[in-house]
Structure formats: C-alpha cells, structure tokens
Amino acid sequence: MPLSTTPSADAGRSSLPVIVVTGMAFEARIARGEGVEVVYAARADLLERALSAAVARGCAGIISFGTAGGLAPDLEPGSLIVADAIEGPFGRLETDRQWTDRLAAAMVAGPLAVRLRRGLMAAVSAPLVTADDKRALHRAAGALAVDMESHIAGATAAARGLPFAVCRAIVDPAWRTLPSAATAGLRDDGSTALGPILRELLRQPSQLGALIQVAVDARAARTSLVQARQAMAEAGALRMMTAV
Numbered sequence: 001m002p003l004s005t006t007p008s009a010d011a012g013r014s015s016l017p018v019i020v021v022t023g024m025a026f027e028a029r030i031a032r033g034e035g036v037e038v039v040y041a042a043r044a045d046l047l048e049r050a051l052s053a054a055v056a057r058g059c060a061g062i063i064s065f066g067t068a069g070g071l072a073p074d075l076e077p078g079s080l081i082v083a084d085a086i087e088g089p090f091g092r093l094e095t096d097r098q099w100t101d102r103l104a105a106a107m108v109a110g111p112l113a114v115r116l117r118r119g120l121m122a123a124v125s126a127p128l129v130t131a132d133d134k135r136a137l138h139r140a141a142g143a144l145a146v147d148m149e150s151h152i153a154g155a156t157a158a159a160r161g162l163p164f165a166v167c168r169a170i171v172d173p174a175w176r177t178l179p180s181a182a183t184a185g186l187r188d189d190g191s192t193a194l195g196p197i198l199r200e201l202l203r204q205p206s207q208l209g210a211l212i213q214v215a216v217d218a219r220a221a222r223t224s225l226v227q228a229r230q231a232m233a234e235a236g237a238l239r240m241m242t243a244v
Contacts, residue, residue, distance in 0.1 A: 017059055020038045021051060023040060039051050061164065067225070069174075081144050122141045127178075131177045135174065171217055182210075185197040197211075
C-alpha cells in the first residue's frame, strides 16, 4: 500500500499527526513528541474507543509502539522488533513496507542495530504469561513476539486505508514465566497500581525474586524504546513521505 496517492493527498496527510498506539502509560510517555498523538489503554474496548476518536480527528498513519512478549527463543529482553506483518484475532495484517523500511533504517544507524529484528509479530486478546504458552504460539505462528494492541491498530488502519507500522521491544523473553504479581497492578487504562502488587507479594512472598527479574527485563525494554523513539525523531521516520 503506497503512503499516498496524489499530491493533494500527500500535502493533506503530511500535515496530520501519526497516531501511536500503546497499552501502558509508561509506553505512552516515551512515545509522546512533536507530530504524534498517543492513545493507550490496557483494555481492548477502551483502546478501540480512544483510537477511533483519534482517527476521526485526522491522522497520517498508525504505529503500534511499546513492549512485547518474546516468542523466538533467541530474543533477549530489550530486543527490538520492527514487524513486517501481524497475525492475530483479525487474521494477517501487513504493515506498510515503505514506512517499515524507513523505521528499520532509523534503528540500524545507532546502538539498536545489534538488537533489531524484522519479521512476523503475533497478537492476542489475553496475556501470555507462561513459557509453555509462548512456546506453543511460537510453534503455531512462527512469530518473533506477541502483544495485545497491534491487531487493534492494524485493523483500524486497514479499515481506514492508513499506513500501519509496528515497533516493539521484548520485555519478557520466551523462556520466562511471569509471576502473578507482575500483572496484578495493571489497570484497565494502562496505568499501574502498587497496592495489588504488594498484596500479591504478601500472599506469595516467593515471587519476589522473579518479580525483581521482571523489573530488570523491563528496564532493558524501556531503554530500547527510548532509543527507538529518539532514532525515529532524528530520522524523521514518524513523518509520512510522498510516494516516489
């Protein structure tokens, strides 16, 4: 799908923001910047509603940005995925080739080059928390990683004829089973509450070591996302280009 069809369409689209779709508040804070509008929520219906409202205001394209669970066993926390397609509840959704190439080119110019992978992403409607579940999805789909927002972003883009891209950092690798405390505090709006996490730790203190490891992995993913966002800005990769 070309990024534009006519000079007038190019001019109109290039003046509009790119919508960045994330699931969590900390991802949204990283994504914000000039020329973008960020929408986020952990609950699918809230995300769909916010995204529809943002698209109605006008946009140049939609990019899914944030963290993802690893499916390929060789991906370490902090690995960065620029997806060529999404396989999920709405079937296969292709990303825009030209935009995806520009995003990948922006990443290989800096410290992210050794962490960058391109390929298929999976999308699910409920979290995958166990290593067994991630292993099974990798065998079934052959995808590198999985998230819960990209299929929503991609389906919306396809329905509106908008360019679509995905940039995600691995937060929990394929071999890691998440402790229940890791997801206990996630609110529907994508923010995090400390109370439920502490209550879960009190209920099962043996989770503490695994939760500390989750925090270490999350820091690696956050570092990659910050670097990716900076690389996008420096390369102008969040601006829509006219077709050649």
